[in-house]
Amino acid sequence: MPILEIENLNCFYGNVQVLWDVSLKVEKSEIVALLGANGAGKSTLLNTIVGLVPPKSGSIRFMGEDIVNLSGSEIIERGISYLPEGGRLFPDMTIRENLELGAYPMKYWKSRKATLDMVFDMFPILKERQKQLARTLSGGEKQMLAMGRGLMSNPSLCLLDELSYGLSPLMASEVFDIVKKLREQGITVLLVEQNVRQTLEIADRAYVLENGRICLEGECCELIENDFIKTAYMGM
């Protein structure tokens, strides 16, 4: 059974349809990439999964159960963690407070100290600076914090939206290394990326979204040789 299974999803903002019959599957412990041009609807798809945008039709099943009408906090409690585009940290709160808020649902709040230690082990820089305000962090540190916060709810599935955006190539590689590490810890990853080459190198499978429709899907090792991908997304 796939950990996440989306079927024929249709989404609208007002009268404008943004997602058309989108179907997608993520198996346990996979890294699945979602590629596509600006405005294709990638973030909308992730927003729909976590209940921020209600779909007009279609189904979203997580571990076999329908999650379409659950509240945001219920979805987090099922084990889905969402790292939104741009980090969306709380700028005037400390690193530690930002992390704690990742464990906001009561279920995780109680054990937040232990989870915090685990996150600090993974990102030692966050431990050193835990009293610092999030607004004062560098771009790379902010992404580390965003990832740390996403892990505070012990997720089994992480939805990552453009984590490498705006980072130096070195920092971006570090972020991709961390994504691989997540998988080693048994966390399944669905990631949206503009950095197509590196993404195809670390992911197992990928979907390409164009104007709100899935136009291509397959194993990354095959897609990396695909002519359409090469011309449209890797500038070759």
Next chain:
Amino acid sequence: MSNKILQIVLEGLIMGGIYALISMGLTMQYGVARILNVSHGEFIMVGAFITWMLTTMAGISPLLALIICMPVTFLIGYILHRTLYKKLKDLTPSAGAYEGNAMLISFGLMFIIQSVAQKIWGSSPQGYKYLTFSFKIGKTAIAVNRLFVLFVTIIISVIFYFFLNRTRMGKAIRASSQDPAAAGMMGIKINRVMAICFGIGAILAGIAGSLLSMINNINTSMGMNYTVIALIVVVLGGLGSIPGSLVGGLILGFVGSIVNRIDTSLYMVVFYVLIMVLLLVRPKGLLGR
């Protein structure tokens, strides 16, 4: 001379503390729930009259009356938000339009609460005596009830600070004021947080009213001036900033205390001049970003 300075400082601290309380209350309501609550002062009046009633009619000590006021004002605020404002928010298409409409509704509430209060409590000034003896520091006589009010203000501010900074709900409130959508992504129930913030704003107003009734005469039209003062402090301190409200409240308290020595009738005039100058010099407020 030092006698006068001591009195000005004390008076500044006492009134500044109360201004800070009501301004922190308004900041909670505006900063998170996005309601510039023009009926804020009416909650102060209601707090004052509940305290007065409990003290004079039920014979309860004003301090106990203040404690009883807290859940009462919280519930009024919380329920108002859960019903009226929540409904309005769901029906209003854009956030900007909601802020405007919410303010209009609070205008309406101001008139409604005031007329109901006038029907119940009349329009003549009321008061009671509480800790009216005084003691002397050097040559300066200090009324014990005023010191008591200052003491309670400090305790409430400290509790409020710990609530916001150390508790789960406090952190959720701060997160919601900084980025409500992201707070929602963390699983924070934003509508509930907004209603709680509105309720907390009402509590702080109610406490301020209770305290005012211990040192001054009260009347059913007292609210408006305090609403204006809270608005001035909130703008002075930078919209939405809690430390800004604290500092702004104290500053206004001191300025008021000095002006009172010179000419009482200038009290509100000086405040308005201050805010105009500040808006021109530093439009974002003292601690605003």
